Amino acid sequence: MVKKASLAWIAGFFIALTLLVFSLTxxxxxxxxSSSSRALSQETLPLHGWTVCVDLGVGPVxxxxxxxxxxxxxxxxxxxxxxxxxxxxxxxxQVGVMCSMVSSTDFWCGDEVQQLREYQIQQTPPPAxxxxxxxxxxxxxx
Numbered sequence: 001m002v003k004k005a006s007l008a009w010i011a012g013f014f015i016a017l018t019l020l021v022f023s024l025t026x027x028x029x030x031x032x033x034s035s036s037s038r039a040l041s042q043e044t045l046p047l048h049g050w051t052v053c054v055d056l057g058v059g060p061v062x063x064x065x066x067x068x069x070x071x072x073x074x075x076x077x078x079x080x081x082x083x084x085x086x087x088x089x090x091x092x093x094q095v096g097v098m099c100s101m102v103s104s105t106d107f108w109c110g111d112e113v114q115q116l117r118e119y120q121i122q123q124t125p126p127p128a129x130x131x132x133x134x135x136x137x138x139x140x141x142x
Contacts, residue, residue, distance in 0.1 A: 045118075050075050050099040050107060055092070056082065061119050071116060073099060073107060078125030083107060083116035090114045 053074035058067045061084045069085040069092050085092055086106070091113050093099065099109035099116070107116040 044124075045079065045081070045101060046075055046077060048100045049077075050079075050081075050101070052093045052095050052097045052099065052109065053080070055095055063119070069114075071095075072122065073116065073118075078123060079121070080123035081118050082120040082122055083118050085114040086117055087114040 050073045052071050054072035056070035056072055058069050061068050061070065064084065069088075071083055071085070071093060073079075073081045073083055075081075093109040093113040093116070097109045097113070099107045102108040102115070105118045107118070109116065
């Protein structure tokens with residue numbers, strides 16, 4: 001009986017050791033920000049709760065020709081995203097207007113104002129704090 005228990009312990013130890021070595025040798029899948037902000041996954045951007053927080057005025061937008069109306073979108077989680085207007089015939093959304101994402105790059109702030117397209121992420125939320133260690137019950141032989 002003791003021999004079977006020790007064999008099971010040894011097998012469990014080698015399985016755990018193999019998993020540990022495998023996890024340490026795999027390359028980490030880190031997300032790095034580039035100057036284009038396209039490196040950040042759009043799935044990380046929240047869909048709802050955006051507000052027009054700054055009117056950036058008319059100016060150049062990377063990858064676009066001419067000068068376009070620009071606004072900064074802010075989210076309560078800490079995101080700040082620069083956008084440009086897509087429909088010049090409509091008014092620009094005013095500061096304080098609530099918006100939602102309607103695609104991986106576009107924001108909708110109402111039918112009466114222009115849709116906006118993200119072109120640069122200015123700020124991301126701070127990282128979540130590490131989990132706090134909590135004591136767990138353990139069995140102790142006496």
